[in-house]
Amino acid sequence: GAVVSQHPSWVICKSGTSVKIECRSLDFQATTMFWYRQFPKQSLMLMATSNEGSKATYEQGVEKDKFLINHASLTLSTLTVTSAHPEDSSFYICSARAVRGGAYEQYFGPGTRLTVT
Amino acid sequence: GQNIDQPTEMTATEGAIVQINCTYQTSGFNGLFWYQQHAGEAPTFLSYNVLDGLEEKGRFSSFLSRSKGYSYLLLKELQMKDSASYLCAHSGAGSYQLTFGKGTKLSVIP
Secondary structure, three states, X not given: OOOEEEEOOEEEEXXXXXXXXXXXXXXXXXXXXXXXXXXXXXXXXXXXXEEOOOOOEEOOOOOOOOEEEEEEEOOEEEEEXXXXXXXXXXXXXXXXXXXXXXXXXXXXXXXXXEEEO | OOOEEOOXXXXXXXXXXEEEEEEEOOOOXXXXXXEEEOOOXXXXXXXXXXXXXXXXXXXXXXXXXXXXXXXXXXXXXXXXXXXXXXXXXXEOOOOOOEEEOXXXXXXXXX
């Protein structure tokens, strides 16, 4: 249980185009999902917290108009990188919060590697 | 993860025991997590501590001291497949957001 999927697993796009990444909780409902970005040899940096049915909460320094997040259902959150630039090339990982045994845990998707040329 | 410190790299021998330490500073606290991350992959959940003490789960154990802002992950009977980065993360009070350390890259050698 507690499986999170991401699609696509990798994508190459041209500078100036937009890319949508999907995050799905496959066997549980997630009212809260998180989007992280990880550059090579660096830690995961939280970009935003996505709550079902409401606007996402963005971390300081993350442009909400550039990284559009939609959490339309309890099992799906999407991240759209608009007008992508080469510096947006990174590993994007989502996670979903699930309650197990009275405690909450975060389960991560497999990640999406974005390369902007 | 500026307020979470863990060693950058460690090397240990197959079959041995290794302890990865993590210290943290936070104004609120709602749990300490350890994740394993293999190169090019997303993190996988290992353990969660919210109370002081040792939590054992198979070959992996995690310890927490809230008063000291200190945790460690103990890996026993090391296997080559344990070579990975180990991320320490904490969650603030009233928040489900995780703040990650930079990770400790563990290399297991024969």
